[in-house]
Amino acid sequence: MFIVIFILSLGLFFGIRRAYRNTFDVKMKKVEIPVNLPQGKEINILHLSDMHLENLSVTPEALYEKIKDIKIDLIALTGDQIERKKNIQPFMKYIEALKKVNAPLGIYVVFGNHDYLMHRQNVALFRKTLEEHGCIVLQNENKVLQLGHTVLNIVGIDDFSTRRSNIAKSYEGIDDGVTLVLTHDPNVVLHMDEVPFDYLLSGHFHGGQIHWPKPYHLVKMGKLARMNIIKGLQYQNEKPYYISEGLGQTGVNIRTGCRPEITLHTLKAKESEKNKLAG
Secondary structure (H helix, E strand, O other): OHHHHHHHHHHHHHHHHHHHHHHHOOEEEEEEEEEOOOOOOEEEEEEEOOOOHHHOOOOHHHHHHHHOOOOOOEEEEEOOOOOOHHHHHHHHHHHHHHHOOOOOOOEEEEOOOOHHHOOHHHHHHHHHHHHHOOOEEOOOEEEEEEEOOEEEEEEEOOOOOOOOOOHHHHOOOOOOOEEEEEOOOHHHHHHOOOOOOOEEEEOOOHHHOEOOOOOHHHHHHOHHHHOOOOOEEEEEOOEEEEEOOOOOOOOOOOOEOOOOEEEEEEEEEOOOHHHHHHO
8 A cells, every 4th residue: 555655646746747847848839810911011929828927937038038039020918917916026027028029019918817816006006017118008998000001900808707808998999900809818709799800819728727638627717618619729700819828827837738838920911812813
């Protein structure tokens, strides 16, 4: 009996150690999405989600090394950055690392359910501090960018899981053009049939985080999770959306069956009919 307990304990120890080491093993994913851009035009978006500074194994320096040689036009952070006031300033070290890549269209931030674990005044302080560091925070707001003859609408829908989403308010004043939606909980996409978007970026599920043998624990996190839609490129009524597996962890700093993720999304011009015929 002692030998059996010893072997099981040893296996558990090495399993947990491996799961912890997985949190350092960041994968870089690349996704291309055709949108209504002029031929030859593209927009490269660096997407980070669920950084969870309280359980983040990636340092600001390591993050910068991962992205420093990539052409990045816009940076999107889709929620669950921190959950404690004391981590507001430490998080700015990551913002400073991101600013070093000089994304010309800026850094955009939406909040997730863990950000809202802070008191209201601390959420306001977090927003103010992000804005002082050059970020654009969107809480049911949008930003319209004129890129030559192209309009890019960046729509930030607040967290759906904490009932803060206001889709109609988020869309107020947008122009005809390419619409990029940033949000934390992807379940909101099930309520967006009446509004246009070309692409939506989200996170929330961590790819399961403990994805062994299956992420059964996610069933409480909404309809998408119950449908086993928890990561990667998906479609709702033929409109594409993406669920990041996240960079950090929550609860315990381990991962099994998934890895931390940094994603580069490239919005590219749709192939013209002339090119299709030539092909």
